Amino acid sequence: MNTEVPMGELVVIKxxxxxxxxxxxxCAVVALYDxxxxxxxxxxxxxPSSVPHHASRATDNGKYVxxxxxxVLEKMRSFGAQSFNIxxxxxGGANMxxxxxxNIGMDNILxxxxxxxxxxxKLIGESIGGSIGRSVEFSAATGIVxxxxxx
Amino acid sequence: MNEEKLNEITxxxxxxxSAVLFKLTNKQIQVIFSPPIITDAKKATPLLNSEEIxxxxxxxxxxxxxxxxxxxxxxxxxxxxxxxxxxxxLHTTQELCSxxxxxxxxxxxxxxxxxxxVFSNSIKGEVTEGMPNFTSGMFGAILExxxxxFAKDNSKVLAIKIEFMLETLKLKGxxxxxxxxxxxxxxxxxx
Numbered sequence: 001m002n003t004e005v006p007m008g009e010l011v012v013i014k015x016x017x018x019x020x021x022x023x024x025x026x027c028a029v030v031a032l033y034d035x036x037x038x039x040x041x042x043x044x045x046x047x048p049s050s051v052p053h054h055a056s057r058a059t060d061n062g063k064y065v066x067x068x069x070x071x072v073l074e075k076m077r078s079f080g081a082q083s084f085n086i087x088x089x090x091x092g093g094a095n096m097x098x099x100x101x102x103n104i105g106m107d108n109i110l111x112x113x114x115x116x117x118x119x120x121x122k123l124i125g126e127s128i129g130g131s132i133g134r135s136v137e138f139s140a141a142t143g144i145v146x147x148x149x150x151x
Numbered sequence: 152m153n154e155e156k157l158n159e160i161t162x163x164x165x166x167x168x169s170a171v172l173f174k175l176t177n178k179q180i181q182v183i184f185s186p187p188i189i190t191d192a193k194k195a196t197p198l199l200n201s202e203e204i205x206x207x208x209x210x211x212x213x214x215x216x217x218x219x220x221x222x223x224x225x226x227x228x229x230x231x232x233x234x235x236x237x238x239x240x241l242h243t244t245q246e247l248c249s250x251x252x253x254x255x256x257x258x259x260x261x262x263x264x265x266x267x268x269v270f271s272n273s274i275k276g277e278v279t280e281g282m283p284n285f286t287s288g289m290f291g292a293i294l295e296x297x298x299x300x301f302a303k304d305n306s307k308v309l310a311i312k313i314e315f316m317l318e319t320l321k322l323k324g325x326x327x328x329x330x331x332x333x334x335x336x337x338x339x340x341x342x
Contacts, residue, residue: 006200007193007295008302022200023291026299046193046299063302096293097209097284104299133292135202150204150289 002137005044010062012041012075019138021091028065028108029091029136032072032121033143034081040140041076043068047104048111065111073119088116089125089145091136098131105129156273157187157309164269165313168326171265172315175258176235183323185312189332192301195310196327198223198290199298205229206247207293208259209284212267215276218308218330219297220263222255223290228317228324229255241319247287256283262326266313274335297329307332 001017007027011019019042021029028048032041043062050064062068076086093109109128116123127134127147135148161184169182193199206229212218224232230244233251236258244251263280271278286293301308309330314323 004200007298023202023289023295025288025292025295027295046295046302094292094296096207096286096288096296098286099284099296102296102300104296131286131288133202133289135289148202150202151287 005042008046008063010043010068010072013140014039017140021136024092024134025094025096026105027092028112030112031089031138031145032086034085035143036085037080039076039079039081041072043072048107066115069115087122087124091127093128096131160273164266167265168262179318181316183314187311189307189309192298192308199294201290203290207286210263211281213281214278216278216330216334221327222259223325225322228322252285256285259283309335
């Protein structure tokens with residue numbers, strides 16, 4: 001079964017199914033996996049940090065990279081995952097219009113890397129940056145993340 | 152905000168867009184507008200998940216009302232429009248050259264500029280478009296950055312969607328205007 005994860009959302013599943021994010025641009029998609037228990041969690045976050053926005057965890061759970069990673073890890077742990085088993089793959093962070101005035105994409109990526117480091121989660125793969133869109137499919141059975149780039 | 156008035160503006164502006172497109176191409180172009188809605192930016196368009204490939208032009212909207220304007224051209228429409236405007240034989244263009252990209256930027260500038268002119272007059276304010284920026288790729292990916300910028304302030308947007316269809320192609324291009332709803336309300340109340 002495929003579960004589409006839209007912008008600003010996060011999902012955790014166990015053992016079976018795929019998590020997908022279509023047409024990712026500047027957002028950061030972080031795919032987290034516990035290979036021992038086959039627990040897969042994914043975030044599709046829009047903005048780097050909740051700090052200047054006084055985010056409410058209840059309403060903005062998946063919107064910010066930092067709070068989304070907190071929440072997805074919390075959910076994965078509630079499924080039995082242990083931090084030292086979890087690895088991460090990072091996708092997205094494009095700057096589609098090459099705007100010099102804003103680079104939300106790269107800010108999202110930097111925030112994700114910082115947060116993963118703080119949490120002690122190993123980053124084992126990435127497809128980031130540039131001015132290209134990406135679609136992501138994440139298998140809970142294998143932990144394989146497939147990134148489709150169309151150009 | 153006066154919904155009826157807003158619909159009137161959108162209809163008038165859409166007709167003006169249609170007339171502008173006709174002038175540019177000398178072809179009948181069907182323009183379909185959806186009623187304006189106030190919503191979260193990420194709910195403003197179903198195209199956010201779209202993997203369709205095409206060209207996108209983004210223009211910041213400045214002045215008394217702030218926002219973003221974005222035009223999405225399916226690749227075939229983009230090539231077709233460039234052939235028409237550059238007076239080439241149809242189906243000559245398969246890939247856009249840098250000059251074609253400038254053409255699409257200018258077309259977008261004209262369409263959005265005309266829309267904003269009607270809008271400005273109605274709110275008795277000044278609303279103008281900024282420099283156009285061009286990109287190619289999946290429509291969803293093109294829209295993400297624009298939509299994320301609105302999410303920063305948690306504000307609602309006034310979303311206006313206009314689709315335009317070249318009769319010869321039966322393919323739809325999309326113009327999406329996102330206005331910060333607070334600035335629209337403030338100006339609306341003042342006018």
